Amino acid sequence: GYNPLFLYGGVGLGKTHLMHAVGNHLLKKNPNAKVVYLHSERFVADMVKALQLNAINEFKRFYRSVDALLIDDIQFFARKERSQEEFFHTFNALLEGGQQVILTSDRYPKEIEGLEERLKSRFGWGLTVAVEPPELETRVAILMKKADQAKVDLPHDAAFFIAQRIRSNVRELEGALKRV
CATH class of the missing domain: 3.40.50.300 (P-loop containing nucleotide triphosphate hydrolases)
Structure with a gap:
């Protein structure tokens, strides 16, 4: 190591x-x-x-x-x-x-x-x-996964919309998902 x-x-x-x-x-x-x-x-x-x-x-x-x-x-x-x-x-x-x-x-x-x-x-x-901020596709995937875990029905285009606007970190993505 x-x-x-x-x-x-x-x-x-x-x-x-x-x-x-x-x-x-x-x-x-x-x-x-x-x-x-x-x-x-x-x-x-x-x-x-x-x-x-x-x-x-x-x-x-x-x-x-x-x-x-x-x-x-x-x-x-x-x-x-x-x-x-x-x-x-x-x-x-x-x-x-x-x-x-x-x-x-x-x-x-x-x-x-x-x-x-x-x-x-x-x-x-x-x-x-x-450790860099995630790329757009990764942010979309994170949102879809988090939505699934939270049993939230999040359409892919909505996840894409959120991911385009929130670029900084995963915590902010999670916060945006909670507000959906």
Whole structure:
């Protein structure tokens, strides 16, 4: 596999969903794997709490003992120097140990202002994938599938009409379908 796997793109495009799917796949392959998913702000909060409780070694032990660490919205580490420092060492320890790291962000690593260059560089060591808004045909298919799941009778031309007007993300498509 690719390590780290870095997924980036706009809001509502499915980065978190994709990251969870990879995490679930890892658990399916190895049910005893320690797969930890969290938002980057949770990592920061856990670190601050560990520092306050003089328990930073326990914090390090926990995060460095996982089989896979999945962190959402890594851009929230920007301008948090202590968090970046701690994550830098955690990241290195995990990669050296052959453990998987999966990260998401709303932008390409090099475009995250306030993030240390050494982290940006490391985030590019594995596979960096842009998650793009779906094409028109895909948006129509998503609407038809979601309508079917919601037991809503949505004519194909109506789905096409909605899909032509909503281009940004799947969440907005779902919102439009709810209003139909």
